[in-house]
């Protein structure tokens with residue numbers, strides 16, 4: 001049963017129970033309409049409380065229905081039915097009232113919530129706009145300016161703030177149901193309030209819409225939904241309710257079928273599936289209640305802050321007292337930065353810092369549940385760390401390496417109880433970046449792997465399982481990105497043209513700007529190691545730049561020139577000359593933005609397909625999550641694999657074939673050709 005009705009004297013309590021999040025499935029929509037009819041007809045009922053079972057109020061429309069034709073009763077009609085009910089409905093909110101859930105609440109005569117509840121219209125994050133009156137009722141209730149913020153930003157607000165905005169009528173302490181019933185008894189005898197739909201929208205100052213448009217456009221870049229949401233709120237302010245509803249619905253239905261919405265839905269479900277991979281179902285992770293980080297550099301400090309933010313006490317281990325001090329200062333700097341940016345109160349920062357201790361004595365780790373090593377990327381140094389950990393830690397303590405390109409199997413050699421060892425590859429800054437690559441070795445036990453995923457959940461990270469290869473998933477693809485970017489330079493494109501094309505595609509930065517920001521030396525160091533292993537990494541121009549110590553912004557020049565104290569990249573004549581020298585004798589061509597994007601992105605897809613074939617990644621969607629959460633790939637493109645599928649894998653293969661015949665990319669791998677025949681990557685890996 002999705003809806004049950006109980007009576008508390010003259011108050012009817014309508015309880016929605018549609019796990020997991022009370023999404024508005026067709027059955028629930030119908031049940032709500034039926035409930036209104038039943039309670040309208042019941043003369044003993046004076047008011048109605050709408051409350052939800054489980055973890056949350058109605059969290060929105062059922063996103064899984066979005067790929068299919070809408071089924072009646074449609075949500076706008078459900079909301080309208082509640083709004084014209086003969087008895088006042090009181091929405092009693094706990095958890096989240098999101099999207100269609102908030103729209104249902106806006107149909108109610110009153111809204112009350114517990115203090116921990118949050119309310120919002122996150123539709124733009126799914127590439128759509130509210131489709132059941134959210135953009136039309138909200139400005140009538142809280143005014144256009146606040147409505148614009150909520151609708152175009154998509155972030156929810158807490159109950160206290162919602163009360164301040166006039167979005168809810170009361171924040172209730174104690175038991176929600178009892179409080180809502182008392183509230184309902186109180187309003188039952190009063191005249192019904194004016195329905196929101198028949199209220200006026202408050203006037204705005206001259207220039208308000210134009211300014212809002214500029215602000216929203218600047219933030220949204222190439223995402224379409226935020227501007228369309230704004231247009232809908234504006235329409236609601238400038239025309240009558242029915243016209244505004246028709247405009248909203250039309251926009252909603254159009255965007256629901258858009259490519260961006262499909263991509264964002266794909267990411268929505270991939271993100272929710274990632275923390276609980278089916279292959280680990282039923283495996284109980286180990287308990288993690290304490291953690292230590294070996295190494296207090298940038299990475300170690302970021303990991304320590306991430307662990308501490310999740311509520312764990314953290315110990316930072318360094319070589320000697322001075323290094324311990326530096327490590328703790330690095331962690332403190334992270335919290336001080338958060339206070340400065342207004343993200344955290346000083347009191348909270350102090351409390352976090354109080355839970356981070358340091359030392360140079362491995363004996364401190366005797367009873368730790370988890371130890372993450374984040375020392376210098378050198379096999380011998382890392383092995384020495386794990387040798388010490390093997391002798392001091394409990395035999396069931398989970399031991400992890402944060403290596404980004406050494407082989408975790410090699411690092412784990414000699415570790416006692418190697419089944420408790422795994423790779424946890426954080427991305428910098430580790431307390432902010434959401435991606436966590438989880439890398440099992442040949443010996444990692446299933447419950448230790450499950451502990452990696454449980455840790456990611458605790459830390460609020462997106463975990464992706466990665467097999468062992470050079471660079472795991474993300475950096476292995478990054479190497480292809482960079483190699484392709486250089487191939488483009490050798491065949492006539494300039495660094496600024498390549499960067500501009502990738503920004504136009506939706507990346508926050510192009511590959512050359514990004515290298516200048518991060519420093520070219522790290523990749524040079526890795527190439528040196530790769531050459532020592534007998535590999536032949538392709539970086540003819542980057543190698544030349546590193547040879548003359550053009551390492552990027554930090555050395556005053558890299559792919560671009562920089563003026564002192566200015567981070568704006570300036571095209572460099574010196575680099576142009578180096579490129580010309582490296583390109584001597586190669587055929588030159590004219591590149592437009594779309595061709596540049598293809599020459600970089602499609603080889604990335606090809607490499608990712610190899611990664612799937614080798615089972616270094618288990619699912620195409622995992623590759624998408626890696627690129628979105630670790631490398632700034634635009635969410636609204638759905639990640640490279642979704643992008644390739646949406647574009648058509650047959651076309652991807654034919655473009656790659658063309659690039660390959662011009663010597664500008666490797667030809668499509670076998671798996672990509674097979675996937676193109678099947679029309680998706682799903683046959684390759686699930």
Ligand code: 3H9
Pocket residue numbers: 020021023055056059060061062063064075076096098099100101103122123126129130131132134269272273
């Ligand atoms: C909308 O409402 C449009 C309307 O304006 C117009 C209509 C005409 N649908 O996140 P969790 C699943 S657009 C279907 O891990 P939490 C999710 O996949 C919608 N399924 O839980 C997962 O499934 P599984 C606007 C959904 O406690 C399970 O529920 N609403 C939906 O960490 C648990 O999810 C939103 O965008 C859904 N709407 O967080 C709200 N939501 O167990 C999106 C979740 O099989 N949802 N699932 O993996 C959320 O933000 C979080 O789920 C919430 C709970 C905060 C509610």
